[in-house]
Amino acid sequence: MIDMPFIQSWAAPKAFITAILLALSMPLLAHEGHDHEAATKPADVRLAPRFELRSEDFELVGVLAGKELIVYLDRAADNAPVPGAQIEIEGQGINGVATEMANGIYQLSVPPLTPAGKYPLTLTIQAGEIVDLLSANLEIGHVAAAVTDAGHPDRNWWFYAGTPLLLLAGGLIVRRLRRQPQPGIHSA
Secondary structure, eight states, rough: OHHHHHHHHTTTHHHHHHHHHHHHGGGGGGGGGGSSSOOOOOOOOOOOOOOEESSSEEEEEEEEEEEEEEEEEEETTOOOTTOEEEEEEEETTTTEEEEETTTTTEEEEEOOOOEEEEEEEEEHHHHHHEEEEEEEEEEEOOOOOOOOOOOOOOOOOHHHHHHHHHHHHHHHHHHHHHSSTTTTTOOO
């Protein structure tokens, strides 16, 4: 039969160990829709260099995708694509007539625009009887250095340093409690 003071002497260490294990398992208790981790920061989203124009007749968006300037041309009245238009683009390092890729989408190959800054452009658009002369600025930003993510959850340093210290303190408490003489137990 187990001696009752022995059971009581192990009550505190068992409670301490249980508390530590419960604290360490708290991040595992998160479930769908209830993430108990710190809120993650949104990714730094940088849009491709672009310009937007609007006149009485046209809405135009230009996007620089690598070495291609993609132009989306719509009617201002109903936002419908404008097929069969001729778009001439002139500017610093950019000069040519865009070719139609799809219904209202045009493309012009451009040389690499490496220095960051604003590139003024002049666009001549002819669609049927309508001719429009527009100007825009294609703004190229600085290329940000790539940020690597090691895939670790965003936790504070104290969490990683504190866990071994708590375990060490628990072990020292258990060791001390084992060495203390138990009241009511006499050696013969």
